[in-house]
Amino acid sequence: MTLRRPPAGTHPPNDSPGYRSTTFRHPKEPLVIIPQTLSEITGPAYPYGRIEVTDNDLTVQHAGEPLGERIIVQGQVLDEDGRPIPNTLVEIWQANAAGRYTHRVDSHPAPLDPNFSGAGRTLTDAEGRYRFVTIKPGAYPWLNHDNAWRPAHIHFSLFGTSFLSRLITQMYFPGDPLFPYDPIMNSIPDERARQRLIANFDLNVTRPEWALGYTFDIVLRGSNATPMET
């Protein structure tokens, strides 16, 4: 069993001049094409010894409630054939409602929130579903170009079933006016692939008088094997 090669235009080229930090960080030599071996089709599924029950609720990790707009983000992790990926680790990290990360290097003059760290993790269930409760992150400025601002986003990290299904990505919120100006989001050549990073507002996930709900499904590399019809 091997994994399908990603369709052209789905992943961003590492040489993406609009995103200035890629300038000296992309390989100039061509990638060497190699076959997939046991080393690539296996991979770490579950690198943590333990996940705490509060790890998927970023609003209860401190003594008080964090400031900002409480939200629910949930979705399903699938492969390219639509098969759910159960029991796989989903990690997220993000800025707080003011657009500030709890990171020593973040110099954005926006307040930290003592009740919000901004990191979470969970395992998908038997149907590949995950769910987080968090605070909607704020937009924040960066130094890529004049008056540069990142659209609000949540970082996601997933393992899937093999070393090759590993994914690091960012989830965006529908209708953000910053999309046309963001070189990171726009580094993805295929417009349809780019749209897949925008979560859907979902009234069915929204909990009355408590929190807005968003769905964000994530599709990881699938195998070349023809799926069994049942």
Add this chain to the structure above:
Amino acid sequence: MSGLTPFQTLGPFFDFGLVIPDGDVVAKPESSGRHVLIEGTIRDGNGDALSDALIEIWQANAEGKYRHVADHQERPLDPAFHGFGRVATSAQGEFTFKTVVPGRVPGANGKLQAPHLAVGVLARGVLTRLVTRLYFEDEPSNAEDEILSLVPAKRRSTLIARRIEPDRYRFDIILQGLGETVFFDV
């Protein structure tokens, strides 16, 4: 068929979310095999160290067995060995892993590969994960390794960790320019 979700960069502010306790300990002291320390520095095309990179490794145990359902080989698992490592680089761009030299695992052509680690490189300014491999300098089987043979001879040394002490190897990663590490499309 569902559309693949695209990659995006880690950005610079990931360590509070992704750094895990003992992420550098791939093999615990009680794991069987030859214990080694792997150390290296990651640099960009200017020669500047990356203080905001995340290096991940995946490897078989000393018997050449992966802890994974797709490994059907009749070889023993080691209860003290899982095979995954994850380390954020220091302010000086350095990383270290404590592990054991893996056994030889079959390649796509059915022949055994030389001992190696699968390596993933993530960083600010890296939009899609870069994938490479680490081989060990003093392994005679490197000469017959299927994957190494696909790499232009003059670039193979970028994949080979140098043995700087009996149980210590050096593996530097260069993202661009002179001595650029070989990265794979796989």
